Amino acid sequence: MTEATVSAGVAKGLIDFAVKQGVDRDSIHSQAGIHPSSLTDHDDRIEMARYRALVSAAQQLSGNPAIALHYAEQVDLSELSLVGLITRSAPTMQDALIQLNRYGQLVVDIDTGAAQRFEIVREDGEIWLVDNRRNPNDFPELTEVTFTRLICGPRRFTDELALRSIEFTHAAPPYAAEYDRIFQAPVTFESYRNAMQLDEGWLTHPVALTPSYMFGILTREADGLLASLQAQTTFKAQVQSLLMPQLHSGEASVGKIAAEMGMSRQTLYRKLKQEGTTFKEVLDELRCKLALDYIEGRKVSVNQAAYLTGFSDPSAFTRAFRRWTGKSPRTMMREAETSH
Numbered sequence: 001m002t003e004a005t006v007s008a009g010v011a012k013g014l015i016d017f018a019v020k021q022g023v024d025r026d027s028i029h030s031q032a033g034i035h036p037s038s039l040t041d042h043d044d045r046i047e048m049a050r051y052r053a054l055v056s057a058a059q060q061l062s063g064n065p066a067i068a069l070h071y072a073e074q075v076d077l078s079e080l081s082l083v084g085l086i087t088r089s090a091p092t093m094q095d096a097l098i099q100l101n102r103y104g105q106l107v108v109d110i111d112t113g114a115a116q117r118f119e120i121v122r123e124d125g126e127i128w129l130v131d132n133r134r135n136p137n138d139f140p141e142l143t144e145v146t147f148t149r150l151i152c153g154p155r156r157f158t159d160e161l162a163l164r165s166i167e168f169t170h171a172a173p174p175y176a177a178e179y180d181r182i183f184q185a186p187v188t189f190e191s192y193r194n195a196m197q198l199d200e201g202w203l204t205h206p207v208a209l210t211p212s213y214m215f216g217i218l219t220r221e222a223d224g225l226l227a228s229l230q231a232q233t234t235f236k237a238q239v240q241s242l243l244m245p246q247l248h249s250g251e252a253s254v255g256k257i258a259a260e261m262g263m264s265r266q267t268l269y270r271k272l273k274q275e276g277t278t279f280k281e282v283l284d285e286l287r288c289k290l291a292l293d294y295i296e297g298r299k300v301s302v303n304q305a306a307y308l309t310g311f312s313d314p315s316a317f318t319r320a321f322r323r324w325t326g327k328s329p330r331t332m333m334r335e336a337e338t339s340h
Helices: 008-020 025-032 048-062 067-074 082-089 093-106 140-155 176-183 212-230 235-249 254-260 265-274 279-296 302-308 314-325 329-339
Strands: 005-007 045-047 118-123 126-131 163-167 194-198
Touching (some): 005 008, 005 048, 008 025, 008 045, 008 048, 008 067, 025 048, 045 048, 048 067, 067 140, 082 212, 093 118, 093 212, 126 140, 140 176, 140 194, 163 176, 235 254, 235 302, 254 265, 265 279, 279 302, 279 314, 302 314
Antiparallel strands (some): 005 045, 118 126, 126 194, 163 194
């Protein structure tokens, strides 16, 4: 996984917002270590470490610890990124979510393990939108910004979408009252996941704020940007992305992956060796990441997890899981159950 990044448009938007709150533009650039020349193209990339420094600088210089939350509340994603325009062109909210998963890397390119960034989960007849970003408590402001945009964006064109409840993995910040004001729903902190409970009608609610022909124009541009961004990832990450949909089929062979990448097996081995790894290690790491996601999240049974990670024999999966974690999958699943 390469270093996480955000779009320059998102960073510039926060700087512009902070300046409107009275922050000196030169001071925030200097304190965050971001030169104005790096923000001239909204589609350029800013390292996540720089963006975190920017959020911290905005908080300190404005005297407002909730400035990231307010930024997301007041500035729509469509003003900052092509992705925002695409979601506004989608027919329904569910379609918008599909496009957000498809192109979300253009806004924030960050590790989600093997899962999609945003996942619809149905539990006991309720609908939850879950953010699968890994290690979210390392940067909780990114979580609050994400959910604020997901809620405040639709409010700009409809008052029919109610949020039933919302959960965060991080502890309550000093400005927790702002969460109550913005989300207008019960808020739970220190949960085991970051998730929003939605009304049934949320997914089918129409959007289509721009003409339908614009959708094709916007997605063609986004496809080009996404291809450019993904070309910057490691060769190992490219191999894993091709392996993932093949695991459960039992066809995750080096020959098949090499063929899909248009190269010989020897070339694939050589390129992985240049990154200090092997095909076997890449496959094993991917299986481990997926297994942890399935078992810790209690998403499927142990036998299903074995199948989804490419093990024809559940006992072989259990042995591999013990090697990865020092525990059996059933033990870890019970621990996850009791801790939540």
